[in-house]
Amino acid sequence: MDVELRHLRAFVAVAQGLSFTRAAERLFVTQPALTRTIKQLESILGATLLDRDTRRVSLTPEGVRFLEGARAALGAVDRAVSNVLQDAPLRLGFSWLLPDPWAQRAVAEYERVVGSAVSLVRTDDPLGDLERREIDVAVLRDRADLPAGVRTVRLFEERRVVVCSTASPVAERRSVDWSELEAWPFVYNSVSGTVGPWSWHDGGPSRFVETHNYDEWLESIAADRGISVVPDLATRRTIHPSIRFVPLAGAPPSTVSIGFVLDHPERLKRRFAEAAVAVVDPAPDRN
Structure with a gap:
């Protein structure tokens, strides 16, 4: 078996947050499936990339070296695909004020990594627009009545x-x-x-x-x-x-999430979700 993109994305997601739980949430897979993917990658490479016990996850020296190359490879693939999709920006819908500075950081990170633009769309019905595919990703606050098929990623809380x-x-x-x-x-x-x-x-x-x-x-x-x-x-x-x-x-508190339906353009939606999580302040001063 050759190294596949799914192996690289799984490894980078775990390595960035040093957490299988958070990585599984970001990739929308179960923890057992993620663990199997990492073990497959280590078996293919014949090297241990992650040290994990019941309390923590850390990178081995081989994992540190591999992470740099894995990030570069994923970035190159994303840029190549974006060259084809650059005329179709990701549409980010929001019903009122976008949270700052998270929104500005997430958009900038997505555009830096993917190489295509984000189009901001003001809407009074973000969930309805998601279902109608009029937007690709929606910023949501405190919504429990989610339509079938809408995936969400919880980001942070607001006072x-x-x-x-x-x-x-x-x-x-x-x-x-x-x-x-x-x-x-x-x-x-x-x-x-x-x-x-x-x-x-x-x-x-x-x-x-x-x-x-x-x-x-x-x-x-x-x-x-x-x-x-x-x-x-x-x-x-x-x-x-x-x-x-x-x-x-x-x-x-008010909970801020992003929501989307995993269909075309699925890759761009996943990349935005990754960017959105990556720029969340781990210890925000929101009190």
């Missing part, structure tokens, strides 16, 4: 804050606790919002104001139809003279 009108009494508060949200009407985006009626199993706000896109949601809050909750990214990225942000205590 949440309250957003309200400057006319609301909440604007004068120093902070609000999650348990206090039931005291005010709550505005939510039913298409792509991260917090809504589904966020409470018991209790919760007595009245909900439904909106259907980001602009309706924002202007309803500005008009003092109610308060809402957003990731704290909005505090530095949203400018509106009639809204205020207030710290929120006791709230569940």
